[in-house]
Amino acid sequence: MNSNNCFHCGDDCGKKAIVLDDKNFCCNGCKTVYEIFSGNDLDYYYDIQSAAGATPKTLDGRYDFLDSTPIAEKLIEFNDGDLQIVNLYIPHIHCSSCIWVLENLNKLNPSIKSGQVDFPKKTVRITYSSAAISLKEVVLLLARIGYEPYISLDDFDNKKKSVDRSLIYKLGVAGFAFGNVMFLSFPDYFDLSTSDASGGEFWLNKYEPVFHWLMFLFSLPVIFYAGRDYFISAYKGLRSKILNIDVPIALGIFVLFVRSTLEITFDWGSGFFDSLTGLVFFLLLGKFFQQKTYSFLSFERDYKSYFPIAITRISKEGKEETTQVHDIKRGDRLLIRNEELIPVDGILINGQARIDYSFVTGESEPVKKESGEKVFAGGKQLQGAIEMEALKSVSQSYLTQLWGNSIFQEDKASKFQTLTDSIGRRFTIAVLSIAFLSAAFWLYYDPSKVMNVFTAVLIIACPCAIALASPFTLGNMLRIFGRKKFYLKDTRTIEQLAQIDTAIFDKTGTITTSKKSTATYEGMPLTEAEASLLKNTLRGSNHPLSRTLYSLLSEQNIITLDEYEEHIGKGIEGSKDDEHIKAGSASFVGNDQVSDALNTSVHISSNDSYKGKYIFHNEYRDGVSEVFKDMSKNFDVAILSGDNEGEKSRLEKLLPKLTPLYFNQKPQHKLEFIKALQEQGKKVLMVGDGLNDAGALAQAEVGIAISENINVFSPASDGIMDASKFQQLNNYILASKKAMKIIKLSFLLSLTYNVIGLYFAVTGQLEPVIAAILMPLSSISVVAFATISTNFIGRNID
Structure with missing residues (x-):
């Protein structure tokens, strides 16, 4: 940096530089920022990038x-x-x-x-x-x-x-320059500038130097404006000791420009200005389409697509009805059950609110709210059912933002390296090695060709096609999955899904459906007061069995409980006045003598007196047998259920022989089971309902939550699948594997172009027309191949 430039922002300090610690500053604002940083032991900010700051504005009461x-x-x-x-x-x-x-x-x-x-x-x-x-x-x-x-x-x-249009401007400049340079290069392509048919001098010959210098002028804005981001990225990568994929791109562009300038200056040839402008134009075009693709995905991947969930709205007549979250309007009265996410800001009307805002703030301490107080979107109710009035509609991207919150990223991303990261670094090292080895070879055999070969290798072996293959393939697959009601958090999840070799399934709410389940009661009849208390206690729970039983019981007057508590993996309890009721496992309600071994049951006790049990007859989702049969061909599959073994014989008939079945598994047991598999080198997919399975979903390489028209959202999951698409799970996984094959084939296609080009480059035979054709053709064909192939895969998913 110039010694008279501002140490903070890099601007010219002029004649009145402000000096502090032997450093120049252009204004007191920059000096103040430096003092803030150095006073707080943050002056190593300038080690990351010199002059990275901006000149602070004069505030003058602006805010x-x-x-x-x-x-x-x-x-x-x-x-x-x-x-x-x-x-x-x-x-x-x-x-x-x-x-x-x-x-x-x-x-x-x-x-x-x-x-x-x-x-x-x-x-x-x-x-x-x-x-x-x-x-x-x-x-x-x-x-x-x-x-x-x-x-x-x-x-x-x-x-x-505030749309950043700089890419569009750069693309326009590069496209304009590329078109003109290609036009000016036609005499060189068809050898029109040397002689006519009779052997005489062709009339274009005298204009050849003019054409060359015009091409040089057209290339200047391409280098110093349109392509500068590649130089900046490469420079920052090298400063951080990272060999990113922009290094050979920037080096290739620079060498291409320098060599072309030298050729026309010393009349060695016409240079490679067509290849230079074409290279930058197609790189920017790929980036533009990538940006548009992600912009489109961002639109499709808002909360409406990501969350195939609903909320319970209470009508003016007091009737509970299910509605989509994006249909919520200001003034609507909403029922929020235990463990449900609050989708909008609102006012608490009744109920005991104990809200976990860790999804929003990272703070795990629950917050208690009283009637009349404000509650915020993103909070999770932890203590029974509450009623609230919505103050606004659902924010367009708020729930999506919660899903992507860094609080829930943990170590998954850091442990996983994308295919592009891996290949890109190796490719960069390979290109640089070939360039230097080729130069060394020709330095020994024919020194006159050293410069030609070295620059030609860097010019032709551009990794732009590799850089484009993964974003276009995975981005398009993400969009296709979304249309098929399979919503993944990001493109990285597709790569991880393609690597799984083990699939673990929860039972209740995952392979069973609450919509068709039935239950019969055995035991002492419940009094009217007990039935009302049970109904209102079940009203607060989101567990599939609770929801099923709630819908099966007769209607009761809605009352606000004095106390409510849900014990994960055990049961629920509620009280009103002097009445207290429990619903859950036999041991939870205090009757260890009752056997649960043969049935899925919910036991009831009233005031610590055992009453009886509801025996459930599970209804399995359509196509469960086919899904497990198909998946068992390629993966190790198993069932981890928190229920007893009552459904074991029925499951054994539904599932492939010798499918491992594990019952009475608590949430912690599921997590430890997956961890044990991972220690054996397994790549695990966990499919659950998002309630008791949050720990297991987070631990697995990929966690998929099944959504069946209920507002249960787990940021621990990597994807959400509409329950109606359960039969397609195996197809989704196979499509992910095919997408990775497309990327590898795209790399192979790009490598083919590079090998052809490198042959001409290493042997010193590279012609401008070859470079002009191969480089853009590589990028265009890779993008077209990736897009067409992924669309073909998408059409094969029902």
């Missing part, structure tokens, strides 16, 4: 409006006592150092709990203690360190208004 509570509430997405969360759009986010600063705001001010950056959207989600720091102070802190947020209350909900 005084945030002192207004009504205005601040429009911006704050979560506000519960001492804790507030705000999501701000930061236009200046542009590199890894920006992410680093914004995710370390807690070191600048301990009242800020955390910062989570969404780099593609240029937003930061900040969690802070409102008792110690206000929203205005948070915004002022961001502005002082050069990350001033963009706030527009008129259209704050529509953050897409």
Whole structure:
């Protein structure tokens, strides 16, 4: 950096530089930011990237409006006592150092709990203690360190208004230059500039130097504007000691430009300006289509697609009805059962609210709420049923954001390396090795060809096709799966799904359906008061057996329980006045003498007196036998059930012979079972209902939650499958494996082009027309192959 450039932002300090610690600053704002960083032991920010900051703006009371509570509430997405969360759009986010600063705001001010950056959207989600720091102070802190947020209350909900069009502009510049350079290159392609048919000098010959220098001029904006991101990415990667796939791309572009410039300067030839502009244009075109693909996926993958769930709405007549979450309107009265996610902000009407906001904040301590208090979307009710009034409709992307919250990522992503990461690094090393080895060979045999061979290898062996193969293939598969009601968290999940060799299934609510199940009662008749209390206790539970029994019992007056508690894997209990009822396993209700061995049963006790049991007759999903038969051909399959062995003989008839069946498995047992399989080197798929299986879903390489029209959402899952598509599970997995084969075939196709090109390059025979054809043809054919192939796979999934 120039010695007179600002140490913080890199701008020219002019004649009046401000000096501190032997460093120049262009203004007091930059100096203040440096003092903040160095005073908080964060000055190693500048080691990540020099001059990465932005010049802080003069504030002058610009954010005084945030002192207004009504205005601040429009911006704050979560506000519960001492804790507030705000999501701000930061236009200046542009590199890894920006992410680093914004995710370390807690070191600048301990009242800020955390910062989570969404780099593609240029937003930061900040969690802070409102008792110690206000929203205005948070915004002022961001502005002082050069990350001033963009706030527009008129259209704050529509953050897409600030669209980054730079890629479109760069693509336009590269396309314009490419078209003109190709036109100017026609004399070279067809050898029109040397002689006519009679052997005389052709008239284009005298214009040849002009054409060459025009091509040079057209290439300048391509290099210094359209293609600069590849140089920046390569530079940052090398500074971080990471050999990313942009390194050979940037090196190839640079060498192509330098060699072409030298050729026309010393009249050695016409250069490779057509290949240069074409290369950048097709790289940007691929990036543009990739961006459009992900933008389209982002639209399709909002909460409406991701969550094939419903919520119970209470009509004005008091009738409970199931409705889709996106149909919720302001003023609707909603029933939230135990373990259900609150889909919208609202006011608690009745019931005992004990809400787990860890999905939103990461804080696991439940929060108690009284009638009349506000409850927020993303909280999970932990104590029976509550009724609330919706204050707004469901946010377009809020639930999706919860699913992608870094709190739930843990170590899964860090343990898994994508195919592109693996091949890309090896490819980069291979290309650089071939270039240097070829140069060394020709240095010994014919030094005049060294430069030609070295540059030709870097030019022709461009990894752009490899860089495009995975995003287009997996992105399109993600979209296809979504249309087939199989919703995966991200493209990485497809790669992990393709590697699984073991599939573990829960039973109740997973391979059984609550919609067709029936139950019979055996025991002492329940009194009217006991039946009412049982019905209202079941009303608060989301367990499949509870939901089934609730729907089978006769209607009762809705009452608010004094106490409710659900014991995971055991049962539920509720009380009203002096009456107390329990429903669950025999041991839970206090009757160890009753045998559960032969039936799936829910036992009932009233005031610690055993009454009887409801015996369930499970109804298995259509196609269960076919699914297990198909999957057992390629995978190890097993059933892990929390129920007793009452269904064992029936399951043995339904499932392939010798399918392992494990009963009486508590949630912790399921998790440990999967962990034991992984220690044996198994890649495990866990399929559950998202309730008692959260730990197992999180532990498995891929966790799939079955959704059957109930508002049970587990961020621990990697995917959600509509229950109606259960029969297609094996097809989804096979489609994932086929998608990975498509990527490998795309790599092979790209490698074929590279081998052909490298042959001409290494032997010193590379012609401009070969480079001009092979490089763009490689990218276009790979993208077309990936798109057509994945669409073909999609059509074969029913």
